[in-house]
Structure formats: C-alpha cells, structure tokens
Amino acid sequence: xxxxxSIGEWLDARLQLAATIxxxxxxxxxxxxxxxxxxxxxxxFAVFILQIVTGILLALIYVPSGGEAWSSLQTLNHxxxxxxxxxxxxxxxxxxxxxxxxxxxxQVFLFGAYKFPRxxxxxxxxxxxxxxxxxxxxxxxxxxxxxxxWGLGIxxxxxxxxxxxxxxxxxxLLGGPIIAGATLSRFFALHVFVIPGLLISFVxxxxxxxxxxxxNEWPMPGRLVRKATYIKEYHExxxxxxxxxxxxxxxxDLFFSALILFSVxxxxxxxxxxxxxxxPDPTIIQTAPRPDFFFLWLYAVLSYLPASMETxxxxxxxxxxxxxxxxLPFFSGEGEKSWRRRPLAVLxxxxxxxxxxxxxxxxxxxxxxxxxxxWSGIPIPHEFLQNRTALERQGxxxxxxxxxxxxxxxxxxxxxxxPALDSVAVRLTQDQLIxxxxxxxxxxxxxxxxxxxxxxxxxxxxxxxLRPPGQPPARDxxxxxxxxxxxxxxxxxSP
Amino acid sequence: xxxxxxFSRRALLMKFGIFLNSLVAVVLAVPVVRYLLxxxxxxxxxxxxxxxxxxxxxxxxxxxxxxxxxxxxxVNSWDGDTANIACWVRNVDGKNFQVFAINCAHxxxxxxxxxxxxxxxxxxxxxxxxxxxxxxxxxPERGLFEYHYTIDGGKLFIQAGEMPTPGQASNIVKEIRPxx
Numbered sequence: 223x224x225x226x227x228s229i230g231e232w233l234d235a236r237l238q239l240a241a242t243i244x245x246x247x248x249x250x251x252x253x254x255x256x257x258x259x260x261x262x263x264x265x266x267f268a269v270f271i272l273q274i275v276t277g278i279l280l281a282l283i284y285v286p287s288g289g290e291a292w293s294s295l296q297t298l299n300h301x302x303x304x305x306x307x308x309x310x311x312x313x314x315x316x317x318x319x320x321x322x323x324x325x326x327x328x329q330v331f332l333f334g335a336y337k338f339p340r341x342x343x344x345x346x347x348x349x350x351x352x353x354x355x356x357x358x359x360x361x362x363x364x365x366x367x368x369x370x371x372w373g374l375g376i377x378x379x380x381x382x383x384x385x386x387x388x389x390x391x392x393x394x395l396l397g398g399p400i401i402a403g404a405t406l407s408r409f410f411a412l413h414v415f416v417i418p419g420l421l422i423s424f425v426x427x428x429x430x431x432x433x434x435x436x437x438n439e440w441p442m443p444g445r446l447v448r449k450a451t452y453i454k455e456y457h458e459x460x461x462x463x464x465x466x467x468x469x470x471x472x473x474x475d476l477f478f479s480a481l482i483l484f485s486v487x488x489x490x491x492x493x494x495x496x497x498x499x500x501x502p503d504p505t506i507i508q509t510a511p512r513p514d515f516f517f518l519w520l521y522a523v524l525s526y527l528p529a530s531m532e533t534x535x536x537x538x539x540x541x542x543x544x545x546x547x548x549x550l551p552f553f554s555g556e557g558e559k560s561w562r563r564r565p566l567a568v569l570x571x572x573x574x575x576x577x578x579x580x581x582x583x584x585x586x587x588x589x590x591x592x593x594x595x596x597w598s599g600i601p602i603p604h605e606f607l608q609n610r611t612a613l614e615r616q617g618x619x620x621x622x623x624x625x626x627x628x629x630x631x632x633x634x635x636x637x638x639x640x641p642a643l644d645s646v647a648v649r650l651t652q653d654q655l656i657x658x659x660x661x662x663x664x665x666x667x668x669x670x671x672x673x674x675x676x677x678x679x680x681x682x683x684x685x686x687x688l689r690p691p692g693q694p695p696a697r698d699x700x701x702x703x704x705x706x707x708x709x710x711x712x713x714x715x716s717p
Numbered sequence: 718x719x720x721x722x723x724f725s726r727r728a729l730l731m732k733f734g735i736f737l738n739s740l741v742a743v744v745l746a747v748p749v750v751r752y753l754l755x756x757x758x759x760x761x762x763x764x765x766x767x768x769x770x771x772x773x774x775x776x777x778x779x780x781x782x783x784x785x786x787x788x789x790x791x792v793n794s795w796d797g798d799t800a801n802i803a804c805w806v807r808n809v810d811g812k813n814f815q816v817f818a819i820n821c822a823h824x825x826x827x828x829x830x831x832x833x834x835x836x837x838x839x840x841x842x843x844x845x846x847x848x849x850x851x852x853x854x855x856x857p858e859r860g861l862f863e864y865h866y867t868i869d870g871g872k873l874f875i876q877a878g879e880m881p882t883p884g885q886a887s888n889i890v891k892e893i894r895p896x897x
Contacts, residue, residue: 287795288796288797288799289795289797289798289799290795290797371799372825372827375820375824375825375826375880376824376825376826376841378825378880378882379820379824379825379882379884380824381882381884382882382883382884382885383883383884384884388882388884388885389882389884389885392880392882392885393757394753394754394756396756396880398756398765399756399765399789399791399879399880400789400791400799400800400802400878400879400880401799401880402789402793402799402800403795403796404756404793404796405799501798502798502799503798503799503801504798504799504801504802504803504827505786505798505801505802505803507784507819507827507829508829509827509840510841511826511840511841521842524824524842524856525841525842525843525856527856528856529856529858530858532856532858590843591839591840591841591842591843592838592840594840597831597833623833624834625833625834625836625838626834628831628838639843662853662854665854665855666854667845667847667853667854668853669834671835672834672835
C-alpha cells in the first residue's frame with residue numbers, strides 16, 4: 223500500500239494532475255441534478271469505450287479488402303474463439319450507442335440544458351450525434367455483405383443527385399467507378415481513423431464544457447434563464463444547495479452504465495452478431511437489401527416520397543434538419559427551461575418520435591415492395607377457388623402466372639404494394655376491372671401488351687368473383703340509364 | 718502588458734516562421750488534394766467506360782431477356798467478386814438488342830426480370846419497368862439505364878465500366894424515353 227502511494231506521489235510530482243482531478247471530481251452540482259435523468263451522457267461514454275475496445279479486438283482479425291472482408295467475418299463468426307461474441311458486442315454496442323445518444327439529446331432538449339451558457343455544448347453534441355450516425359453507417363459498410371453493397375449503391379444514387387458535383391461526389395465516395403475494393407478501404411479509413419478521431423475530440427470538448435460550465439440545474443417551472451444573471455444564480459444555487467459530483471451523483475452514473483453494458487452483453491450473447499448476409503457479389507441479384515435498424519426510417523421515407531419531391535427532400539431535408547438543431551440555442555437561448563411550460567418542445571419530441579417509430583415499423587414490413595416470390599411461393603387461399611367456374615379458375619391461374627400476387631394480396635397473403643383484392647368486385651365493375659388491367663394507372667403497370675384477350679377475360683372473371691358473400695357486386699349506374707335510353711324509352715325509375 | 722524593446726525583430730521572425738510553414742502547408746496540400754481526387758481525375762483523363770464483351774449473341778435467344786455478367790474493365794486485384802457486374806440483355810427481334818443496367822433508376826437496387834409478366838421489378842422500394850426498360854410504376858423518375866451496345870464477330874459488346882446513378886446516367890448511358 224505504501225509502495226502504491228509513493229509511486230502515486232512520484233508520478234504526481236511530475237504530472238501535477240491530482241489537484242485538477244480532485245477539483246473536477248469534487249465540483250459541486252445542484253442537489254436535484256444528481257438525478258436518474260442525468261445518466262445518459264455517461265452511459266453513452268461507457269458504450270463508446272466498449273466500442274473502442276471491441277473495435278480494436280475486431281481489427282486483429284478483420285481484413286479491410288474487398289475480396290477478403292466477407293470471409294474474414296466468417297472466420298470471426300465460426301473459427302476464432304468467441305469471435306462471434308466480440309462481433310455481437312460491437313454490433314449491439316453500436317445500436318445501444320445511437321439509442322442512448324438520442325435519449326440523451328431528448329433529455330437535454332426537454333430540460334432546456336442547451337440554453338445560455340451551454341449553447342456550444344449543445345452544438346458539439348449535435349456534431350457528436352452526426353459522427354455517431356456516421357460510425358453506424360460506415361460500420362454497416364465494413365460488414366461488406368449484400369446489404370452493405372446495395373446500401374452503398376443507394377448512398378451513391380442519393381449523392382449523384384446533388385446538382386453539378388453529384389457524379390464527382392459518387393466517384394470520390396466509391397473511390398472509383400464502381401463499388402469495389404477501393405470503396406471498402408476508404409470506409410475502413412473513415413470508420414477506424416477519421417470519424418473516431420473526430421468523435422474523441424468532440425467528446426473531450428463536450429466533457430470539458432460540462433465541467434467548466436457546470437451541469438444543467440433541475441429545471442423549475444417559472445425560473446427563467448437570463449444572460450445577465452444566470453451564471454451568478456447558478457453559482458449561488460450550487461453553493462447553497464450543492465453536492466460534490468463524486469460521490470454525490472456519480473454512483474447513479476456508474477449503476478446505469480453498468481446496467482447498459484450488461485444489457486449490451488446480454489443482447490450480444492442472446493441474439494448474436496449481425497450477419498454478415500450473403501457475400502458482396504453483385505451478380506447475385508436474388509436479394510432484398512435492408513439497412514440497419516437506425517436507418518430503417520430513411521428506407522421507408524425513400525419509398526413514400528413522391529418522385530418529384532425526392533431529390534429536393536433528400537438534398538435539402540438533412541441540411542434544414544441539421545441547421546435547425548445547430549441554430550436552436552440561438553433562437554431560444556433564454557427563458558423557460560422546464561418542459562412543463564414548453565408544450566411546443568414536448569410536441570416536437572413526440573412528433574419526431576412517433577414519425578421515426580412509424581417509419582421504422584413500416585420499414586420492417588416493407589408494404590411498398592413487391593413480394594418477389596409470391597406468384598410461385600404463395601398459393602391462392604382455397605376459399606377464393608371453391609365453387610368457381612372453369613373460366614374463373616383459369617383467371618386465378620393467370621393471376622398467379624402473371625405475378626399479380628407479388629403486389630396484390632388475397633386473404634392477407636402476398637404483396638401489399640397494390641390494394642388487397644379480397645373484395646375488389648365490390649369496388650370495381652367489369653369495365654373498370656378490364657380497363658385497370660389493360661391500361662394500368664395509379665401506380666399499376668399496364669398489362670395490355672402482355673395478356674391475350676382470353677387471359678384478360680379469364681382474369682377479370684376471376685376478379686369479379688372476389689367479393690364477400692352477401693355483398694352485391696359494383697354496378698355502373700349510368701349503364702342501366704344508357705341501356706334504357708338505347709331501348710328508346712325514358713330511363714325507368716323503378717328497379 | 719509591456720513588451721521588450723527588441724520585440725519587433727522577434728515578432729517579425731515569428732511571422733516569417735509562420736509564413737514559411739504556411740508556404741510548406743500549401744506546397745504539401747497540392748499533392749495531398751491531387752491524391753484524394755484521383756478517383757475523379759482518372760475518370761476525366763481516360764474515362765471509366767470501355768467496350769466489354771458479354772458473350773456470343775446466340776446466348777441471347779430472340780424475344781427473350783437474359784441476365785449477363787461481365788468483369789468490370791477498371792479493377793484492382795483485391796476487388797474480389799465486387800468487380801463482377803450483372804446486366805439484363807434483351808434480344809428484341811434477333812437483330813436489335815437492349816442492354817439494361819442491373820441498377821434500379823431510383824436508388825440503384827438490383828432489378829429482377831419476370832418473363833411471365835414482362836416486367837422488371839425492384840425489391841427495394843417497389844419500382845417496376847416494362848420489357849423495353851420504360852418506367853411502369855413506383856418511385857423511379859425514369860426508365861432503366863441502358864448501355865450502348867455493338868455486335869462484333871458474333872459477340873455482343875457494351876460500353877460499360879461505371880455504376881450508373883440517377884445523377885450521372887445521362888453522360889454514360891442512353892436515356893430511355895417513356896413508353897408512348
């Protein structure tokens with residue numbers, strides 16, 4: 223024990239850091255701030271450390287080469303002892319880190335912590351969110367499987383839409399004309415050197431400012447922030463009703479960080495590593511690429527945006543969003559901090575959360591994508607075939623063979639791209655069905671060139687049989703009128 | 718703060734030192750930027766496109782659309798499978814061909830050909846195209862990207878080498894007119 227303390231004294235005589243550390247650790251924070259709401263920043267930091275450690279461990283095996291990366295991941299998963307667990311820790315750590323950073327941001331926003339004098343802390347925090355997402359995206363690329371390959375294609379297609387410099391940006395992004403070895407190498411450099419460097423620097427500045435400016439006090443409704451008086455008031459508060467950070471508050475941070483790290487380890491053990499999916503061979507086209515969890519919402523947005531809105535929304539949307547976050551503390555740097563008196567802030571958070579959750583949920587079901595193998599893999603439920611005429615059954619065959627099932631569901635099975643056809647005969651008359659099949663329209667391709675008259679007749683006969691028992695088929699009211707007029711008499715008012 | 722009297726001379730030297738370092742920084746920045754821009758600079762000089770054989774034309778029966786693959790003309794030895802690119806070859810009538818890029822004109826996912834319904838369908842966001850490559854439905858703003866082709870010695874060649882994307886397609890591949 224004496225040896226340790228004498229080594230400590232020898233070191234500190236040269237480093238002279240002990241006093242600074244003791245002062246930082248013991249700095250007073252408002253008593254109410256030592257709360258369970260203030261643990262997310264430190265938890266994000268803990269997961270970040272985990273990511274650094276597991277990242278270095280993975281780099282011992284991983285080969286950042288277009289031709290070898292995928293098989294090196296297979297080796298990690300199946301050959302190296304517990305390689306799968308390190309991969310799973312890194313993958314789940316990434317999801318937890320994004321989630322905690324987002325929760326931390328929401329807490330800071332709702333507690334008004336971005337207001338004077340902590341504007342710059344917030345701005346650096348926005349950059350931390352962006353580099354965290356950058357790590358998540360580049361990490362997904364390093365998995366270099368089918369999803370990564372086509373995900374890069376999507377990224378390149380978005381980048382290419384930037385006016386004038388778009389095509390050049392694509393070549394710079396990919397490191398050449400196509401997605402290949404050079405692409406992986408530069409994403410490796412980004413994921414392992416460039417973005418972590420930025421992340422460490424931003425975390426340092428972020429923490430330094432928390433120490434220098436003090437942690438945000440618990441927001442009290444009616445206690446307004448004024449630039450002229452705030453710093454004085456804050457110092458009085460910490461003096462009058464403060465506790466030292468160590469150990470007054472840090473035990474909660476430690477407990478929560480441990481819980482989060484345990485959760486990451488549990489998920490890693492229970493669910494295992496992410497992929498890799500199929501090898502990055504672009505000639506294997508039987509694939510439906512999907513992004514990782516935190517980019518699923520974007521996948522859904524890209525499917526739902528109308529074509530004319532897409533390029534502007536893709537190019538202007540992120541700029542507006544990031545600018546809004548960066549400028550927030552300048553537009554509301556003073557005033558009320560408590561979320562109880564800031565209904566607009568609460569609504570904004572709710573709206574964003576509901577929107578992201580909805581889009582993420584939709585992207586897990588991809589109702590906009592045709593089910594590519596429905597025509598051959600999903601049979602028509604028997605209730606749609608019973609008691610049908612030969613012609614109608616012939617039409618059911620046309621329905622399968624012409625891949626209608628890929629986009630239209632029957633009995634809730636099949637594609638959701640187009641409307642379900644269980645009761646289409648109630649909605650559309652024979653004429654309307656024929657026109658829709660032949661001409662298409664409303665997001666449906668035209669099948670006129672591709673169906674013989676006999677096939678069309680059979681298909682429409684089948685479609686006309688699709689209505690629940692007891693419900694009459696759709697009828698064209700004007701048809702009876704027209705027919706009545708043809709017969710020379712006045713349209714009859716009686717049925 | 719009062720400064721020593723010889724400050725001006727030292728200040729001048731310091732400024733000169735800063736100037737020297739700035740000069741070196743600029744001199745070094747030129748090759749660094751040139752190095753970083755090499756994927757763009759090379760494209761401008763030679764172009765990434767060249768004529769690539771897809772095989773003999775009798776591999777592509779008249780009236781049918783078949784998947785073809787080729788090795789990208791610009792490759793590195795460590796590219797592995799990623800340099801194998803697929804495309805769809807449509808033999809229109811035995812004489813005329815259409816060669817479509819595998820990438821959807823929306824966001825580049827691989828489109829699949831369904832001969833039964835004569836449609837190309839995209840698994841990502843639900844784009845669909847007719848057999849001539851024109852847009853049928855979904856989010857794409859245009860038809861499929863189409864390569865220039867030529868037939869030489871019974872072999873089908875296409876001009877390829879760069880992944881087509883919505884922003885640069887007009888330079889390298891034919892724009893397919895919407896179906897009339």
